[in-house]
Amino acid sequence: MNTSSGIGLSTMKPCRRILVSCKNSSLFGFPFLNSNYLIPDNLSKLQPNLNDLPDSCNRVVGFTRTNTPNWRAFCLSGSDSGQSRFFSGCPVNTSNDRRVSNIANVASDVRNHSTSIESRVNQNSFEKIYVRGDLHVKPLLIETIEEAHKVLENVEKDKDYEARVEVNDSLGVNRDNLNQRSDGSMVFRSTLKREVSEVEKEAWKLLRGAVVNYCGLPVGTVAAADPADKLPLNYDQVFIRDFVPSALAFLLNGEGEIVKNFLLHTLQLQSWEKTVDCHSPGQGLMPASFKVKAVPLEGRNGEFEDVLDPDFGESAIGRVAPVDSGLWWIILLRAYGKITGDYSLQERVDVQTGIRWILNLCLTDGFDMFPTLLVTDGSCMIDRRMGIHGHPLEIQSLFYSALRCSREMLTVNDSTKKLVAAINNRLSALSFHIREHYWVDMKKINEIYRYKTEEYSTEAINKFNIYPEQIPSWLVDWIPENGGYFIGNLQPAHMDFRFFTLGNLWAIISSLGTPTQNEGVVSLIEDKWDDLVSGMPLKICYPALEYEEWRVITGSDPKNTPWSYHNAGSWPTLLWQFTLACMKMGKPELASRALASAEKRLLVDQWPEYYDTRRGRFIGKQSRLYQTWTIAGYLTSKMLLENPEMASMLFWNEDYEILENCVCGLNKNGRRTKCARVASRSPSSMSEPLPPQIKETHC
Numbered sequence: 221m222n223t224s225s226g227i228g229l230s231t232m233k234p235c236r237r238i239l240v241s242c243k244n245s246s247l248f249g250f251p252f253l254n255s256n257y258l259i260p261d262n263l264s265k266l267q268p269n270l271n272d273l274p275d276s277c278n279r280v281v282g283f284t285r286t287n288t289p290n291w292r293a294f295c296l297s298g299s300d301s302g303q304s305r306f307f308s309g310c311p312v313n314t315s316n317d318r319r320v321s322n323i324a325n326v327a328s329d330v331r332n333h334s335t336s337i338e339s340r341v342n343q344n345s346f347e348k349i350y351v352r353g354d355l356h357v358k359p360l361l362i363e364t365i366e367e368a369h370k371v372l373e374n375v376e377k378d379k380d381y382e383a384r385v386e387v388n389d390s391l392g393v394n395r396d397n398l399n400q401r402s403d404g405s406m407v408f409r410s411t412l413k414r415e416v417s418e419v420e421k422e423a424w425k426l427l428r429g430a431v432v433n434y435c436g437l438p439v440g441t442v443a444a445a446d447p448a449d450k451l452p453l454n455y456d457q458v459f460i461r462d463f464v465p466s467a468l469a470f471l472l473n474g475e476g477e478i479v480k481n482f483l484l485h486t487l488q489l490q491s492w493e494k495t496v497d498c499h500s501p502g503q504g505l506m507p508a509s510f511k512v513k514a515v516p517l518e519g520r521n522g523e524f525e526d527v528l529d530p531d532f533g534e535s536a537i538g539r540v541a542p543v544d545s546g547l548w549w550i551i552l553l554r555a556y557g558k559i560t561g562d563y564s565l566q567e568r569v570d571v572q573t574g575i576r577w578i579l580n581l582c583l584t585d586g587f588d589m590f591p592t593l594l595v596t597d598g599s600c601m602i603d604r605r606m607g608i609h610g611h612p613l614e615i616q617s618l619f620y621s622a623l624r625c626s627r628e629m630l631t632v633n634d635s636t637k638k639l640v641a642a643i644n645n646r647l648s649a650l651s652f653h654i655r656e657h658y659w660v661d662m663k664k665i666n667e668i669y670r671y672k673t674e675e676y677s678t679e680a681i682n683k684f685n686i687y688p689e690q691i692p693s694w695l696v697d698w699i700p701e702n703g704g705y706f707i708g709n710l711q712p713a714h715m716d717f718r719f720f721t722l723g724n725l726w727a728i729i730s731s732l733g734t735p736t737q738n739e740g741v742v743s744l745i746e747d748k749w750d751d752l753v754s755g756m757p758l759k760i761c762y763p764a765l766e767y768e769e770w771r772v773i774t775g776s777d778p779k780n781t782p783w784s785y786h787n788a789g790s791w792p793t794l795l796w797q798f799t800l801a802c803m804k805m806g807k808p809e810l811a812s813r814a815l816a817s818a819e820k821r822l823l824v825d826q827w828p829e830y831y832d833t834r835r836g837r838f839i840g841k842q843s844r845l846y847q848t849w850t851i852a853g854y855l856t857s858k859m860l861l862e863n864p865e866m867a868s869m870l871f872w873n874e875d876y877e878i879l880e881n882c883v884c885g886l887n888k889n890g891r892r893t894k895c896a897r898v899a900s901r902s903p904s905s906m907s908e909p910l911p912p913q914i915k916e917t918h919c
């Protein structure tokens with residue numbers, strides 16, 4: 221029989237779960253370090269004598285600390301692989317005052333942090349990170365004394381940063397500009413303030429009202445906070461993707477604490493044991509969302525503990541896998557560094573491990589023939605069945621962005637150089653594949669229209685055996701003379717010609733598309749303004765699935781009826797991404813135009829989640845009100861437009877090194893003229909053999 225000692229057992233789900241309290245003391249008077257760092261003074265206390273452990277305890281899973289800084293190991297025994305689940309929590313009392321009465325730590329295997337995470341190369345997977353002793357909780361700890369000193373230095377730096385940011389509480393917004401640090405990094409400095417509009421004031425009030433605290437620290441924002449909503453479902457949770465615009469609004473306003481807390485606490489959840497129908501998805505998965513719950517403390521009458529309870533899809537409607545969460549996490553981590561100038565977060569060992577785990581999951585071997593990520597339906601913002609299984613554009617654009625972020629952030633050393641090489645190779649393969657096969661414009665549609673089918677050979681023109689009859693009738697008239705876009709999905713004998721906004725915007729932001737293609741997308745949006753932006757920016761996709769297609773593809777989903785919700789509804793949260801894309805392409809006026817039309821309605825309409833109808837005229841049938849990412853998206857758009865320097869830190873230009881790996885000469889029209897991939901690989905990316913899954917294919 222399994223035994224456990226420690227703080228308590230949760231009975232919420234059939235698997236055995238362990239509650240682990242987080243430490244919550246205030247160190248240095250700088251709260252957001254508390255739950256993550258240990259100060260040097262405490263290091264010695266973190267080394268309990270393992271000989272003192274009872275015989276029954278064959279696996280140390282962590283240490284707890286009581287009010288006095290005495291550490292106590294708690295353990296599990298028995299063969300329970302994959303069945304334990306860890307809650308991170310901190311005790312709170314019943315009143316609203318969530319003062320901590322007991323301090324503990326989710327840290328595990330403190331002794332061997334630097335060596336407990338090892339990398340290995342084998343035939344099938346270029347790198348697997350595993351934790352010694354089958355331990356699946358990743359420590360959020362500093363590695364060495366030197367590291368601890370660095371922490372102290374950073375605390376000082378952060379204090380400096382905090383001090384320089386003036387927070388105008390009455391308005392709830394800072395007007396900031398950039399300052400350069402001695403190390404060359406940029407940091408915000410509040411100097412001027414402007415009168416903010418009533419809409420902005422209200423938005424800031426609501427955004428702050430949506431903040432969720434864990435152990436007394438802000439860790440995220442709920443998806444929606446409509447006081448009148450009696451059935452919030454999971455909208456009272458912190459969604460990873462939904463928090464990104466909130467995070468950017470806070471960062472652009474000089475508030476880094478909540479973002480740092482969010483990044484570190486979601487990192488803890490990454491190492492959770494997750495099980496759906498007795499099956500555990502891969503290590504590295506980030507949850508779709510999490511909730512902070514107050515759970516009664518066993519044997520402590522009236523006392524509660526804050527607990528983080530993640531959802532990896534096991535409770536989500538439709539049990540959808542949150543593939544995009546890890547990608548968003550990486551994108552946000554980079555944005556945090558860029559905007560605050562605090563790169564120490566991404567340099568931390570545990571954070572580096574988090575990045576590697578996510579990438580391992582994405583880059584692992586499979587049956588795949590394509591460099592695109594293969595996913596199930598509903599694995600991203602569109603989290604219900606909408607026919608986007610396979611290789612949907614949204615995931616590919618986010619994947620590409622996350623790879624670019626990771627390449628910037630990963631510390632290159634012996635244990636990561638293969639991973640870095642794999643990233644480089646995947647970046648070039650992915651950009652070639654998307655630029656070549658997902659791009660459509662007038663010329664390409666005409667080419668498809670005349671495709672021959674059933675071609676057998678590596679020389680085939682119609683590689684995916686697309687039947688010309690697949691060109692939908694709406695597209696014949698819709699495709700403009702100038703410009704074009706990336707299609708929604710590509711499978712054997714199937715091109716999903718729908719326009720998906722998020723994927724196209726991130727193709728621009730990350731330079732997944734060529735400069736000409738990116739310009740083409742913006743030009744198409746301008747041309748099709750009435751269809752895509754119109755009454756409320758922006759359509760999530762275009763056009764809607766109707767009639768038989770709706771019945772078969774959505775499974776007759778009453779929430780995704782034509783021109784509603786994911787089925788071509790209009791989502792104001794897409795505004796900030798549109799703003800970023802327009803600014804990158806030198807067309808901020810387009811973003812301002814969209815923002816101005818949204819501004820007229822959002823406050824009056826109570827910040828809806830989405831709008832319905834072809835022109836986005838009605839508030840969505842089942843739309844939540846006071847949807848946080850609508851509010852935050854609006855604020856972020858505003859601030860980006862006022863801070864072009866900041867905006868420029870959040871997008872990428874063409875990277876010629878990536879192209880060198882796969883020189884697929886694209887002429888002005890974005891069509892391929894020659895391809896010499898392998899021949900001209902750059903020396904840097906060839907410094908070591910390719911991982912097995914990165915094939916030297918000739919295109």
Ligand code: GLC
Pocket residue numbers: 443444455459461462600601602603
């Ligand atoms: C809906 C959206 C999803 C979002 C969630 C919470 O399910 O489709 O993208 O994360 O609501 O707002």
